[in-house]
Amino acid sequence: MLRKTRPIPSFLAPFTHQQHTLRKLRTKSNNRYTRKIHDHDHDDEQRIRKSNDNQEDKIHFYKSKGQHILTNPRILDSIVRKSNINPDDTVLEIGPGTGNLTLKLLEVSRKVVAVEIDERMVNVLNKRVAESGFQDRLTVIRKDALKTEFPRFDLVVANIPYGISSPLVAKLVYGANPFRSATLLLQKEFARRLLASPGDSEFNRLAVNVKLVADVEFVMDVSKRDFVPCPKVDSSVVIIRPKAEIPEVNLEEWWGFTRTCFGKKNRTLGATFKQKKKVMELLRLSKKIGLNSESIVNADSSDCDEDDDDDEERGVHEDCNSSSCLEAETSSFKEKIVEVLQSSGFEDKRPSKLSNEELLQLLSLFNQAGVHFHHQAEPKNGAAAYSS
Incomplete structure (x- = not known):
């Protein structure tokens, strides 16, 4: 049975109208405040995306080469903040692309060494850095990161191409250059393997070998929608910190x-x-x-053996070669x-x-x-x- 809505008593009408008006004002105020914050973040993101859109008119990004440009300014800021960069640090960046992360690294460090194999990316990167006035603090190495020798650096911050993640991590943690930390944006599945512990389904040789010499920390996940062009999978940020002491093992x-x-x-x-x-x-x-x-032990005494002994020893070896x-x-x-x-x-x-x-x-x-x-x-x- 449906109930009839009771009419509001006349003496409550002014109060009801006042509450409704205040509620509308609060909603408008909150919406306006939220919209301001959103608009500020949106403007930053649009500015970066617009810059990349302009570059896309000139550059074709190759997904097969792992060329996915991170465009979300909040993620970029978070990566830089989590890296704990000091003003006198030299930062190694591998695969800078068009320079979204590079520009933010230059703002907080003494110097950035960027390793980029694609000449088209290097040209765009140099132009953007020059426009920002940071050209004196950037060194670009246009070579294959896996084949070039890295100069001295304090830490690594990079959006690594998916295809070279394993050998590049190996080069860093087992390389000759000491460094404080490496903040890396990796394919999510690869990051999970890197973070795996004994008993986990993802636990593997990669985790075993890296954790022999370094500690790995999870930072955050990054949606594939934050990249241009959009990859097929999500990504994760991890920090690798070399251990002060490693086991004595060959x-x-x-x-x-x-x-x-x-x-x-x-x-x-x-x-x-x-x-x-x-x-x-x-x-x-x-x-x-x-x-x-x-051979090392007997090197000095080999000339003192008698011919008969050599013949006898040769015969023993011949016998031992039988099935x-x-x-x-x-x-x-x-x-x-x-x-x-x-x-x-x-x-x-x-x-x-x-x-x-x-x-x-x-x-x-x-x-x-x-x-x-x-x-x-x-x-x-x-x-x-x-x-x-």
Whole structure:
């Protein structure tokens, strides 16, 4: 049954009208205030977007090369603020594009070194920086960031092209240049892998190798709509801070070891290391290490051997090259590997659930038993940290 609306008593009408008027005034005032804030942000965003729109008339952005220009001024300001840049800092920016982030970095730092391979972008960047009066504080290196040697810098702030994220992160964290931090805008999925911890579904060799030498902090997610042209996926900002102290480990050994373990990260270590192909591969590597060590020890005494001894030793090596000898050697080496895994309690464990401390412990036990994962004594660069 519908109720009839009661008429407002005549003595309440003036108060009701007054409340309605005040409510309208408050709404207008709030809307006006909100509109002012929105208009201010909108003007900044429109100014940056207009600048990029003007550049788009002249430049075609290649999505295949990861050329996505960040245009949201609030995100740009937040990235600069989170980077904690000091007035006397030199900032390395990789892939500056048309300079939206570069201009904001120049406002708060002593110098910016921008590495950009696309000459068209460099021309636009130089023009915009000159118009802003910062040309004396900008150095542009027009080369491939993966192939060029970086000059000295204090920190990195960059919107990295998606296609070079892994090797570039490796070059930074395992490079010769010390730096305070790297604030990087990365593909969201890549950032999640970088941030993953043991037990997470995303935990992988990338996270293991980076976290050996650095700490990674999540900052914020960035919508794909904040880029021109719009990419297919969202992005995330992370900060990488190199550790003051890193474990004493041969990096080539570590990279080879993690490559073996994380080839099938959810398989038990026992199942991985008992494979005949893997056993023979490790046997060859370990024999190279042994031969290199013997050649150093015996270098001075090699000329003192008698011819008869040489003939006898040659005969022994010839016998050991037979298939039966190789089979016995492989079997013995496999037993050594299994003994290390069983005695340390790692046989039934999975790499995806192990911490770096546990992995370092296992690698040390393998090396002590004469099992090695790389025949080079010294690391050359960080590329091996992520190669499959």
